[in-house]
Amino acid sequence: MNALPSISNQIDEDKIFQIIEKNFSKLAPFWYSLITNWLVRSYNVFQDIDKFIILIYFINKNLIFYRKNGLIIDYDAFYEDKELEIQKINISDVAHDLKMPKESVRRKIIELENKGIIKKTGKKIFLNRSAFITAKAKDTLKDLCILIKKLNVLLVEEKVTNEEFEISEISNSIKENFSFCWYQFYKFLFIFTNRWKTNYNDLETFAIGLVVMLNTVYSKDFLSKNISGKNFLKLAQGTDDVGVNAMSISDITGIPRPTVVRKLKFLIKSDFLKRNEKKLLFLNVKGKTMKDASKLREMNMKDLSNFLYRVFNQIKIINS
Numbered sequence: 001m002n003a004l005p006s007i008s009n010q011i012d013e014d015k016i017f018q019i020i021e022k023n024f025s026k027l028a029p030f031w032y033s034l035i036t037n038w039l040v041r042s043y044n045v046f047q048d049i050d051k052f053i054i055l056i057y058f059i060n061k062n063l064i065f066y067r068k069n070g071l072i073i074d075y076d077a078f079y080e081d082k083e084l085e086i087q088k089i090n091i092s093d094v095a096h097d098l099k100m101p102k103e104s105v106r107r108k109i110i111e112l113e114n115k116g117i118i119k120k121t122g123k124k125i126f127l128n129r130s131a132f133i134t135a136k137a138k139d140t141l142k143d144l145c146i147l148i149k150k151l152n153v154l155l156v157e158e159k160v161t162n163e164e165f166e167i168s169e170i171s172n173s174i175k176e177n178f179s180f181c182w183y184q185f186y187k188f189l190f191i192f193t194n195r196w197k198t199n200y201n202d203l204e205t206f207a208i209g210l211v212v213m214l215n216t217v218y219s220k221d222f223l224s225k226n227i228s229g230k231n232f233l234k235l236a237q238g239t240d241d242v243g244v245n246a247m248s249i250s251d252i253t254g255i256p257r258p259t260v261v262r263k264l265k266f267l268i269k270s271d272f273l274k275r276n277e278k279k280l281l282f283l284n285v286k287g288k289t290m291k292d293a294s295k296l297r298e299m300n301m302k303d304l305s306n307f308l309y310r311v312f313n314q315i316k317i318i319n320s
Contacts, residue, residue, distance in 0.1 A: 015150070015160065015311035020301055023154050025227035025236075029303070030150050030216040035145040035192070037216050039207040044254045045134060047116075049203040050100055053193060055117065056186060058127055063085050063183040075175035078182075079136055080199060084127040089120075096267045099194045137182060144185070147171045147225055151308065173315035178315050188307040192300055195284060198245050200270070204255055205263040211252050216243045216283045229301060233285050233294055243280025 003318070020027060042052040062084050066073055091109070095102040109125075112118045117134060119126040143153045145167045152170075174181045198207050218221055222239035246264060250257040264281065267273045274284030285293055 002023070004155060009071035013305045016312075017302055017305035018310050019154055019158055019160070019227035020151070020305060021298075022158075023226070024153060024229035024232050024301075025217070025222065025225055026046060027147070027150055028236075029214075029223070030143075030147045030190060032210060032214050032217055034140070036142055036207065036210040037302070038140050038189075039210065040253050041139060042044055042206060042301070043220065044206060047110070047254070048110075049113065049207070050098070051201075052135070053098060053190075054094065054100075054108050055095060056114060058086060058089075058118065058125055059084070059132065059135055060186045060190075063179055063186065066179040067183050071179065075141075075178040076177050079132050080131070082129065084131075086096070086125040086127070088123045089125045090123070099188065099197050117253070137185075141171065141174065145174065148308065148311070174311070177314050181311050184307050184310050184314075188303055191303055195299065199292065201263075201266060204253075204259070205266060207253055208249055208255065208260055208263050209267050211249050212244055212267075212273055212281050212283060215242070229298065230294075232297065233283075233290060237283050237285065243276060243278070243282045245280055249281075278294050 005204075039049060042049045045052050062078075065071075086254075091102055091106050094100070094109075095105045098105070109118070109120065113120050117127075117131050119128070148170050149165070149167050152164055156164055162300045193203060197203060198210075200206060216236055216239060219239050219242065221241065222236060224237070225235065227235045245261050246257060249264075253260070255263075264273065264275075268275060268281075270291040271279050271284070271286050275281050
């Protein structure tokens with residue numbers, strides 16, 4: 001397809017951030033769907049999100065190589081039959097970069113090797129085709145395109161641009177520029193997941209909390225409101241009059257119910273969630289947790305704005 005005109009002289013990442021913050025409730029269902037679905041899919045590959053993140057950390061070495069050499073590889077070529085050799089992997093570097101204990105990284109790499117996903121020879125790591133297929137960005141690409149489409153609509157409403165593009169056009173543009181776009185996505189993802197792990201325990205706990213958040217942002221009361229990013233956590237509470245139970249969360253995430261129950265106790269104790277008399281869970285962020293979570297949300301949106309700006313500018317989906 002022909003490249004669509006660039007937004008580089010029309011909008012910058014600060015403008016994107018301002019629009020996201022002003023219209024956060026309009027984007028929230030699609031943003032939280034993207035990240036929740038990614039975490040759930042990641043868990044269901046190995047029943048361990050960190051193990052999946054280690055795998056894409058290795059795959060990202062390929063994307064870094066393309067980026068450093070100014071190469072753009074399309075979606076189909078990236079996933080074609082091949083084996084990737086990573087010359088030197090330092091366990092300490094992986095642990096540092098992914099905010100994981102060194103021994104956990106070592107153990108998970110051994111488990112990936114036992115599954116035949118990777119092959120380790122000395123300090124070299126070999127990834128075969130199954131590693132790439134395991135981490136293939138199919139459903140995540142769809143979720144990302146939906147989010148970009150919704151932001152495109154907001155840019156039209158804010159009179160930043162005057163043309164809307166179809167999801168298929170956005171998808172095709174990303175696929176043509178896949179190595180660049182997915183390098184930027186993984187870059188954002190590593191920052192995002194590290195930030196939440198550092199502040200709020202493991203990523204399985206985070207995924208469980210996000211299922212409750214997703215239930216909130218898709219509630220009728222929430223969807224009827226226009227809430228800015230600044231007021232989001234405060235005003236979103238109370239919009240979910242249904243709630244969700246532990247069994248449903250287990251079904252949605254694939255995480256065993258006893259594990260879900262244990263992690264919900266942490267989220268309740270940490271002032272993220274509350275359970276009513278019917279044992280249904282809903283958003284209940286308060287106190288220091290409200291302050292900390294609001295700060296993290298703003299930081300994440302700034303990083304998301306940076307990511308979207310770079311992708312927009314590369315795939316040229318917005319007219320100047």
